Amino acid sequence: SACPRCHLKERCSPSDYRRIRRWEHEQILEAMQRRLDRNPDAMTIRRSTVEHVFGTLKHWMGATHFQTRTLARVSTEMSLQVLAYNLKRVMKILGVAKTMRAMRMAGS
Template sequence: FKTVEKDMNLRVYWPSACPRCHLKERCSPSDYRRIRRWEHEQVLEVMQRRLDRKPDAMIIRRSTVEHVFGTLKHWMGATHFLTRTLGHVSTEMSLQVLAYNLKRVMNILGVAGMMKAMRMTAS
């Protein structure tokens, strides 16, 4: 049957083969093993298989993506936004990301190179 727990749609079932299963002693002490699966559980399983095939993927991600968020967090004062409400916080975050990106472009191209690229894009 289906149920909802903590805003998640779950499928709950217990197989009729449980009492006759040769693995019963290792599986469950009760008569039937109840199995609960989130409706999107297969998505998590696919992702886990991908990570199992390439275990260093998270190390690569941490070194490329997480650094950006760490820098932004440091700039913003570590743990909070200065504004309230989703719209204002979204604007504040967008400005922080824009500042980060502009700073990176200036470090890579230099100020003159960035200005030249901006003029080329505008025309």
């Protein structure tokens, strides 16, 4: 309500009143920023551990965009990609024969 009388109004907003909006979960982002300020190396560690998987998935599957729309479908698409990625890793570690044997044992 102070906007029309404010001496900075001409530099602030061309409208009668300035509206400031805040996302309902803004405090979560602020808390995350405070944690990052206390530990600036956290993102470097995260990039080398967690986000590496997503980069590998995108490169391996050639996926730069999801093929589907809506959260439920994109979630399914991502789950299938992660499953394929994990199966590929298990086969690389155990070998195809041991992986198949383990899958048969888990199914019975």
